[in-house]
Structure formats: structure tokens, C-alpha cells
Amino acid sequence: MSRQQSINSNQTGASTITAQSPLNRSLRTTGEEIWKRSERINAELFTLTYGAIVSQLCTDYGRNFVQINEELFQMGYNIGVRLIEDFLARTALPRCSDLQETSEVISKCAFKIFLNISPKVINWSNNKDAFSLLIEDNPLSDFVELPMDAMDQLWYSNVLCGVLKGALEMVQLDCDISFVSDILRGDQQTELRIKLNKILKDEIPIGED
């Protein structure tokens, strides 16, 4: 229902949103309130389960890390296309007016209500079509230390890229999403890059008016 609304609602006039705008604050509160209401589970179980999945993939694909990255991305994509329903149903947020708003929604609401973290939005490109999420305390990568051979190739948390890709695609945003750096690979920070390619047209599903 809410998804329908958000898809059908017209794009409102774009207004530049700064970090201190009221909307931002309300997004933060929305995120926190929903988080308080939602059912929770131990994050370490999540961490360990994800670890089991990745290590099983490593065995299955004979440590072909490029392929594992793709597989994780695909898994994330499958999650994302379903997760967006859940997200919109919980938040009932209207359609974002621009990518800047989208970025705030992702960081303050989406990450908050699912993973209880709020990544910082940084490194906007000049024409405002790409940004980075700075992920601290990534619950996926707790307890993790990559072996030497995986350090140069494996994006351990690549499932997150897939989730964002799938979810954004379902709200008509065609994006390229990938990790730029990861603490697990010895980088200073975990940075996830989101670049908007184009806004997909609303398409009416076959068989409906």
C-alpha cells in the first residue's frame, strides 16, 4: 500500500536540503522511533550467520573471490528487492525529491531500522549524482579477519551493495553501488559508493491499467 503511494506520488519540487533542515531531524527521529518499536535479535547471531555464509561460499567457489563478490551481490540484490517493501511499509515515507534526500533516508532510516547504525554521508560528487556512505561498526564484519589471499579481492560485506542496488532499483533509481574501501582489507575506513545512473520510468505492471 505505502509502496504504491510512494511510487505514484509525483515528484515534488526539489529543494536543497542541508544537514540541519527540519526534514533531516525528523528522518532521524522517524528512524529511531521505528527502531524502538521493531523486534530485535542479537547482532552477533547475524554476524555469525553471515560469516558462515561467506565461508561456505569460499569453499563452494574454491576461493574464487571475484565470483564470491558477485554471488554476495546477487544474494543482496534478492534481499533488497524484498526488503524495500518492508522498509516502505514500516516508514511510509513519501518519494524522495532528490538524491540528497535519498541519501539521508538510506543513512538515517534504512540502515537505522535494519542494522541500527547510521552511516555518514560523505564525498558528494560535483554534480550531486554520487555519494559515499561511511560505515562504522559494520555488524557484518564483527569478529572477522580476512586471510591473506582474500584481502586483496574479497569485499566481505558486498551483500550490502546488493541490498542497496535491489532496493533502490525498486524505487526507480538505477544506481551503481560498490565498496571503495573496507577496514577488513586494511583500509582506514569502510566506504560504500553509490552512483545514480538514471531514474527509471514508472512502469505499470503488465495486466494492470
Add this chain to the structure above:
Amino acid sequence: MEQQIIYPSTSDASFKNRSTGYEYTMGPKPSLPDEYMRSPLTSKLYSESLNTKKHEISLSAMTFLFQEMISQIHKNCQSLNDFETKLDKYGESIGMRLSELLNFRSSISPGTSSRTSTFLSSSPVVNTTSTNTNTNTNTSSSMNSQPGNGPNRSRANTGTSSKDTASSVSTKSNRTSTDRHIHHTQSQQAQHTQVESLTSQISKMRRRDLKIIDILQFVHGTLWSYLFNHVSDDLVKSSERNNEYMIIDNQPPLTQFISGSNNRISCDYFICGVIRGFLTNAGFRCKVSPHLMPKDNWDNRTVYLIQFDNQVLERETIRFGQS
């Protein structure tokens, strides 16, 4: 890689194949040449994994991941049996780890868990606190005096995480100090900052559970509250066979959104795997299987049936007599 001199005394040639992560003949894979050039990871892995911080995520995130894991397995398996075995394997690898982790965590003496550890942090050296006993201040001052040797030695002393080390230190300090820091001054190089063993928070290791009933209590209580925030709903011994025990969950959280009771019960093999991995790693070999047994208002009430191997029962009889 070519310098494998000592081969294990086995005719099995499979170890020569490049396996995953761990070189059978050589232990962990050796560092690459440029390993030393890398900046050290500021991983909190070694400093904070014992601290129980109540970190939570939403149930939906977990179930989404769980669902995707299941469809991943489902895609790659031929039969139902295959599916259940694979899911069980996933669970087992988690249970195995938990049996170590939870045992260490329940050994942490109260009052120390909130302390933030300074291991591998880049902050400058902190003075030892005044509550330290003589033993510890001596240790740290001797470390202070020789910063060059400090890192290696302190790693050796404190990194082994052995029960004996921890308990012997606590004996020396008359078991009075609850806030025992072992700080070691390090050289100014980045990777040699401050080292504090995880085990400094443990003064006395929890005794390993040796009786079936004790380890099951641990599963029913500690493991279940760790995983799901509540103890399991019941722990029952079978009246018909004396190697069978049952752990009962009225509403299994992970599989609650899966439709069709038969589908759901297969997915419960994940939790079975966790239990099995946990018990097996603790020295209690067993089989675990889920059974759907609705009762009253609980349509999803699931019974995890644990069947111990005969050797476990025999051992128990020998050690503790007929119970």
C-alpha cells in the same frame, strides 16, 4: 610453498592440494612479502570480542539474511535430506564458535566487562591504575624499562589466554583486585601500542560442563538467552530412551515467517545445527532433529530432539555412576 619438507605420515594425498586458508603441512598460510609493509589493522577483534555489549539488529534484517541463505542452499541441493544436512552444517559452524565464546564470556568476573579495552588503540600509554597489585605494577614497570622487548614478550605472556596464567596471577594478587590491568609500555611504532589481554578480565575460568544435564542447562539457559533473549521454553528428558533429551521453543523466532509447517520444520535444522555444534564441541556427540508439536496456542511449537551417542552415556556412567 615448494619447501614443504615434513609431510604428515599419511597416504592421503589430498593434503597436497591447495586447500582453504590453512595449509595442512605448514599451519596458517605464510605472510606475503609485502605483509610487513602494510599498516597494522586496528581490529577490535582481539580486544573487545569478549566484552558483552548488547548490540542488536532488527529481526527482519536477520530473517531476510536467513531467507536468502535458505534459498541459496535450496538452489544448490538435490534432495530434502541434502538440504537439511547443509543447513545443519551452517548451524554447526556457529554452534562450535559459540561454545567457546559463551564459556569465556560467562567466566568474565562481574564489574570488569564495562571497561573499554585499550588493546591496539593508538592512544598513548596510560599509567597503570592505583588499584593494581604489586605483582602487576612490577610486571608493567619491567616492561616499561625495556620497550624493545616488550611487545613480543607481552604477547607471549598474555596472548595465550590460558586458564593457568589467569588463575595463577589471581592467586598472587590474593584474589582481591577486580580491576587488574596489565599494561605494557610499547615502543612508539604504530603497531606496538598498548597490549592488554582479553583474559585479564577473567580471574577464574568457568568449569567445563561434564554432565549431560549441566551442559543442557547451559544450552537451555545461556545459549538460548544469548541467541533469542529468553531461555528456552522447556528442557525435558525422554521417558522412553535415556539418551534423548528435548529442548522446546514455543515460537522459534527465525523461522516464524516461513509458511507451510513442513517447510518450516526443515529450516529449523539451522538451530539444530547450532545445538549440535555447541554440544559436539563441548565433547557431547549427538544428533539433533526438529519436530513440530503444536500445543495450546502455539502452532509453531518446536521440539529439538537431542540424541546423544552411546559413548557419551557410557562416559557419564563411568564417571558419575548410574544416575
